[in-house]
Amino acid sequence: MGAIKTAGMGELKIGGNGDTLAAYGIGSCLVVICRDKSRPVAGILHAMLPEKPAKKAEAAKYVDSGIDALVKEMIGLGTGIGALEAKIFGGARMFDTKQEGETIGERNIRKAREVLQKMGIRITGDDTGSTYGRNIEYSVDENRAVVRSFMSGTKII
């Protein structure tokens, strides 16, 4: 029977057949879901900031090192790098501050695209940016993410 595996802030989780990968209350954080095209194996990363600042920091907190860690873990479980595909979520601007320049959410999105592109991992789904919080539930078997928000209804990605 499948389980719901939830990635809290700065966490990454791997799921298999019948599992649901979830992340809740995503504001400016960036969620990456990588799946193995060839079999029902997928992983979810819930990163907070774009770049890992120092050697001792926790990898999954940051988009760059987090994606790296997620991919490494899936490869360790037998996934070929060529079989990986990703969907990205989050990076919202939650507060209406009259801020100049990029918000943390926007930087997270940009970093995720950059890292995934460098690794040659195609992005097949995307619900990022805007100003609303998201709850994400991804079915590994169906490769289908249900994204719920307060202000913007439900999306299937």
Next chain:
Amino acid sequence: MTQEKLTDFQRDALKELGNIGAGSAATALSQLIGRDVGLDVPRVAIIPVEKIAEKLGAQKKIVAAVYLRVFGEIKARTLLIFPQEKVMLLLDLLMKRELGQTREFGETEQSALKEVGNIIISSYLNAIAKFIGLNSVPSVPALAVDMLDAIFETVSTEMAEMGPEAMLIENEMTEEVTKVTSTLLIIPDKDAMGRILKALNDTMKGA
């Protein structure tokens, strides 16, 4: 340093600060609304920043949150959180509508909320600043209406600059039979809380 480790002086001083802040917020709000508003402070506590999410509870609840950064001699981040149902009532009062009339957060409602948030937060900040003799300069308030956890995690990403403790102030605003509860979080930058607590101790002893 957390609630359990505060001295009696500090605990009393915190309560006193809460009352002073509440008093001036009530006066300002009464002027704004044009009706008598009372503000009670059932609780002022110092809690570790990691425990904030736990203390706030009900993470998927929809809330309206006013975010204000504080600069000057005491640097901090502040977040005033209203549960959705309560904020609608508050807006009814502010916009002089019948209770239950406000249904959505249009531009006018958002401005009104930010103004109320600004008044309440600034009242407490001024009380603290006066008590400890250090100034604080608030930024322009920002508003978010969404799931509590999505809002709070956005503030959390700035954890690195924040100190280890936060001040949690529970408010109860009353206007006749209408009660609006809200929670104010004041998260000073590293060292700032220590200075506040030390000043609380010194001030009480001197009083």
